[in-house]
Amino acid sequence: MKKIVTCILGLILGYTAHAQEVIRLYEGKAPGSESWTWQESVLTNANWGGRTAYNIVDPTITAYLPNPSKANGTAIVVAPGGAFHTLSMDNEGVDVAKWLNERGIAAFVLKYRVARSFTENPITELMGKMSNMKALDQENAAVIPLATQDGRKAIQYIRQNAEKFHINPSKVGMMGFSAGGTLTMSVVYTANDAERPNFVAPIYAYEKAILGNKVPTQPTPIFVAAASDDQLGFTLHSSSIYSKWTKAKQPAELHIYEKGGHGFGMSKKNIPTDTWIERFGDWLQLHGLTTPEPPAPGLAFFCEIKVLLSEALTVGQTPHGLRRIIPIVGGTFEGPSIKGQVLSGGADWQIVRSDGVAELDANYQIKTDDGVIIYVKNNGLRVASPEIAAKIAKGENVDPSQYYFRTIPTLEAPKGRYEWVNNSLFLCKGIRKPDHVLIQIWAVK
Template sequence: MKTLLTILSLMGVLLSANAQKQIFLYEGRPKGSENWNWDEAISDKNVFNTKVVYNVSRPSITAYIPENPNGTAIVIAPGGAFHTLSIDSEGIDVAKWLNARGITAFVLKYRVARSFTDDPVKELMGKMQNFKTLDEENAPVIPLATEDGMNAVKYVREHASEYKLDSKKIGFMGFSAGGTLTMSVVYSADDARRPNFVAPIYAYENAIIGTNMPKEKTPIFVAVAADDQLGFMPHSINIFKKWFDAKHPAELHIYEKGGHGFGMRKTNTSSEGWIENFGNWLKMQGYLK
């Protein structure tokens, strides 16, 4: 009997570590995309050999819950030019890193533009030859994605006690389009849906919506590679300067190499250290012990 109890206890520990729970942010199809009749799908057969989610029509967050939550939560928005979501390197892998340090993570699947084939990356690569056209296609989608991001923050804040969280320690981070979304959320949200700190990683500034700088102190962590193939390095500098000029706590890291989309990938460049730098920053801000 004692041995059985020990086995059951160990199983409980294993199940509680990195426990996952998917939460849909709306009942049914949300406002603005009521007529979207396509379903979310996953593709891992593409030129980058990475898993991407596409055709998100029912936005959700998946909670990654650490064994011993420290009270801090972060919503993570993967990138993909508002057409796909790089769900592993810019989502789940980040969540697991945070979990190992006691931070509760919520990986966001926000609404994206429709893909018409089972190779959404190939579709997107063709469109990225002309950013003006891509921006025009994305323009109707970004406000919807921003609403998803704000509602993700709202959900986490309203359920803080359920997840053993401090409602004043809810952050939002994102990569590329997810970084654009991060800034759109913090500039557009009301108090109930505004994150307490943000981390845009190689964000695309031109597509950010909203202009309202938070009145309360809102720390920001910004990271990018100098050799970003899409030329986003100056965008991160601009975001940092706006925050610095507004007298919010601001930190900027520009890595010599790493390219665009380094996320949690092994690049053999100094950009691999961004997550450790982020962890040190979280400690300095009081979000990580």
């Protein structure tokens, strides 16, 4: 019995360790703060909602992932507040992440760069500065662009690793508290499409320090909350943000509580602000962000084809783009239950569009080892930056992660052992090599 308990405990701890992976946002020193030499520290104070981080030099996100049985594909970056001097890691960070996990949402607690604290009691140090907001704004002016950069980088990283975290890249949002709310709005106002969250939730944000003011043109729902008795006077900042969103015809929801003060976060005071997070949950549900996604169709590996190519024939510019014909002169293929050769005589009738994307239209035949000829028609796209496309054109060996090469093949076989391919759909991943192309084919179940 003891061994069983130990085993179960080990599995739980193993899952927890995975769920709380800490990810550095930059490989080296964070750009813009390379000269910072102070050390990050954490102060624990129950009166201020638990742990307070300060002197952040190395920005990170900590991944809190839901149980796979609950996961719904939504992800939210959580930005704690602290006047861009400290971060309230529990009350406005980890506690929020755990609540989101229970609703199937992946949470990423953002530890972003803040202004330097010079004492071991950063809260007391900050309180002394709060009496002069103008001077505090001036001090924070240098660090807010860096923090915004960290927020944008976090969104971009999560989207780029959506498959790893089992999330939908079009369901990545951001929420923040106080300075974290300011940061959230700065990100949504200034980001490009790859970095911009799909929805946002600024909670008692400070509007005067927000960078940018351009409301996105694409639908970006917003949830706003604050208290009327906010000690810092930020209540109208929230209503102003809400007004901008409604004027832009964006989906918006605003909650102003009579009591709650500034910084209520996840703390419980036996007043209505105790349930603001439930109203946020209702709003997420309204926008379909808590509904589990249906499982994706399964894939079964069919085969890998090595297609040998001859020198491309360039027709030139046509009304459709640059027409190129690339002869197929042979090759081999092999899979779990099929093997054979690629016959010569086929070609890829390729169009390179004005945006540099190659539209592929390959037609050729393969012959199995048991003598069956199967016709292959393969259409798809190869998307690459101009620099990567130039390397491919020169015949250089390029890492497949540097470009997007996907196709949808149609296979046509005579009656017999392989006739099932006539009634199946297939997906391909392409890998361009200097003298051949690898086509990896999966059957859709």
